[in-house]
Amino acid sequence: xxxxxxxxxxxxxxxxxxxxxxxxxxxxxxxxxxxxxxxxxxxxxxxxxxxxxxxxxxxxxxxxxxxxxxxxxxxxxxxxxxxxxxxxxxxxxxxxxxxxxxxxxxxxxxxxxxxxxxxxxxxxxxxxxxxxxxxxxxxxxxxxxxxxxxxxxxxxxxxxxxxxxxxxxxxxxxxxxxxxxxxxxxxxxxxxxxxxxxxxxxxxxxxxxxxxxxxxxxxx
Amino acid sequence: xxxxxxxxxxxxxxxxxxxxxxxxxxxxxxxxxxxxxxxxxxxxxxxxxxxxxxxxxxxxxxxxxxxxxxxxxxxxxxxxxxxxxxxxxxxxxxxxxxxxxxxxxxxxxxxxxxxxxxxxxxxxxxxxxxxxxxxxxxxxxxxxxxxxxxxxxxxxxx
Numbered sequence: 131x132x133x134x135x136x137x138x139x140x141x142x143x144x145x146x147x148x149x150x151x152x153x154x155x156x157x158x159x160x161x162x163x164x165x166x167x168x169x170x171x172x173x174x175x176x177x178x179x180x181x182x183x184x185x186x187x188x189x190x191x192x193x194x195x196x197x198x199x200x201x202x203x204x205x206x207x208x209x210x211x212x213x214x215x216x217x218x219x220x221x222x223x224x225x226x227x228x229x230x231x232x233x234x235x236x237x238x239x240x241x242x243x244x245x246x247x248x249x250x251x252x253x254x255x256x257x258x259x260x261x262x263x264x265x266x267x268x269x270x271x272x273x274x275x276x277x278x279x280x281x282x283x284x285x286x287x288x289x290x291x292x293x294x295x296x297x298x299x300x301x302x303x304x305x306x307x308x309x310x311x312x313x314x315x316x317x318x319x320x321x322x323x324x325x326x327x328x329x330x331x332x333x334x335x336x337x338x339x340x341x342x343x344x345x346x347x348x349x350x
Numbered sequence: 351x352x353x354x355x356x357x358x359x360x361x362x363x364x365x366x367x368x369x370x371x372x373x374x375x376x377x378x379x380x381x382x383x384x385x386x387x388x389x390x391x392x393x394x395x396x397x398x399x400x401x402x403x404x405x406x407x408x409x410x411x412x413x414x415x416x417x418x419x420x421x422x423x424x425x426x427x428x429x430x431x432x433x434x435x436x437x438x439x440x441x442x443x444x445x446x447x448x449x450x451x452x453x454x455x456x457x458x459x460x461x462x463x464x465x466x467x468x469x470x471x472x473x474x475x476x477x478x479x480x481x482x483x484x485x486x487x488x489x490x491x492x493x494x495x496x497x498x499x500x501x502x503x504x505x506x507x508x
Contacts, residue, residue: 183365183475184429185465187448187489199428217434242427249437273447275424282426322452330426 182217182243182253184285188316191288193268193306197313198347200268200284201331203230203306205298206239207264212280214244217251220280221259223267227298229310230268231343238280239269241292255287266293266306270327271334271341315347363485363502369472370417370440371405371507378507380470381410384420388444388459392420395463398495403503405471418470422446430489431462433469442466460493473502 188195197203206223213220218240225233241259243252252258259265268291269281276282284291295302317324328346335341370380384392396407410416420442430448434441442463449459464484476485476498483498484490 182432182434183469184432185462185487186428187430188428189488190428196428251434270426273424273426275447276426284428286428318453320452322450323448326447327426 182251184242184253186285186287189290190284190286191290193290193293193309194312194314195316196268196284196286196291197230197310198315199270199317199327200313201231201270201334201343201345202228202233202281202341203266203268203310204228204233204237205264205266205295205303206237208259208261209236210261212238214246215240215278215280217244218242218280218282219244219258220278221261226264227303229266229303229307230313232341233281234340239267239283240278240280241283242285253285256285256292259283259292264295264297264300266295266303267291271331271338273326273330274333313347317346363474363476363483363498364472364506365469365474368435370470371472372415372417377404377406379406379408379414380417381408381414382418382420383410383416386420386422386442386444387446388422388449388463390456391459391463394460394493395467398464398493399467399471399503402495402500403471404508407467418442420444431466433466440470442470454489455491457491457493458489461490464493464495468499471503472506473499 188199190196204223204225205227206225209222209224211219212222220238220240223237223239225235225237242256243258244250245258268284268286270284272278272280272282286292293302293306315324317327324346331343331345335343372379372381382396386392399405400407408414416439418441419439422444424447425445426447427445430445432443432445434443444459444462444466448454449462461484465487468485473485475487476483478486478496478498480486480490481492481494481496483496483502484492485499485502
């Protein structure tokens with residue numbers, strides 16, 4: 131009520147008050163900066179070296195478990211880097227052989243990690259794929275929670291996934307095909323994660339022509 | 351600098367990367383903010399590491415510089431937690447697809463948070479037997495630090 135009375139009866143006083151508030155606020159901010167702000171900066175030992183360290187919930191060095199958690203296992207040649215999508219890099223991949231499921235001849239595959247400006251982020255022991263190189267890739271469709279047109283390359287270690295090969299006739303491909311035949315799910319029986327994963331795959335196949343897959347290995 | 355530390359503390363499992371610790375304060379600090387829904391697991395990790403380490407892990411404040419941001423994401427990828435070194439504040443990210451699973455208890459989430467905070471304190475993965483170290487990878491029912499974690503912390507920070 132008091133401020134209304136001021137507005138209606140004393141506009142000069144309102145201007146003075148407003149000016150006082152502005153000056154006071156500015157002084158307070160200056161004082162804060164000069165005397166109270168912590169001058170400490172975030173200190174890194176080596177910049178701009180950056181990396182990603184992941185904690186995996188199952189043995190991602192076992193290709194049979196990765197294959198069991200995948201919808202598609204293909205041999206593919208990385209044609210080009212398409213874009214950076216959040217914390218992932220999207221590659222165009224020409225599929226040269228299918229080991230699990232069926233895909234179009236050309237697919238998009240996203241891998242955790244990226245290069246942005248002078249900084250790069252890579253998962254430990256899982257460097258970004260290189261254009262022109264061929265790999266065995268175990269992938270899953272993205273879920274409704276992460277809308278994308280790119281399949282997700284499952285992060286792994288060692289021989290678990292993204293194994294580089296010379297082509298579809300590389301002996302490693304035969305070795306991997308055997309692992310796919312012996313695929314087993316990492317999920318315990320009845321786990322909600324298994325059901326969610328399976329539902330995402332079914333939805334992808336229904337909405338993306340050219341994709342077909344036996345799905346996940348069954349929970350046991 | 352990090353390389354020199356690794357060579358002088360042979361017993362500790364340290365990363366070859368920078369960490370989140372601000373060593374220019376006394377005592378050294380990690381200032382963090384969180385919007386993760388796994389509040390209990392995060393608080394447990396902060397309390398357990400604070401009880402052990404001379405590095406203070408404290409919430410970020412208006413007059414401090416943030417070293418670490420904690421949050422959640424839904425990812426179809428294989429990780430349940432991850433730590434990302436950045437030029438600015440580092441990140442701890444929990445994968446809700448995994449941690450919200452019907453087969454994941456509070457203790458599993460607590461292990462994940464303890465493990466990721468371990469990275470922020472400079473500790474690397476190891477292959478030691480449970481429950482010796484929280485820094486071994488994998489799904490684990492463990493809400494406390496292992497004996498090796500404590501000795502690593504003594505060597506690195508105390």
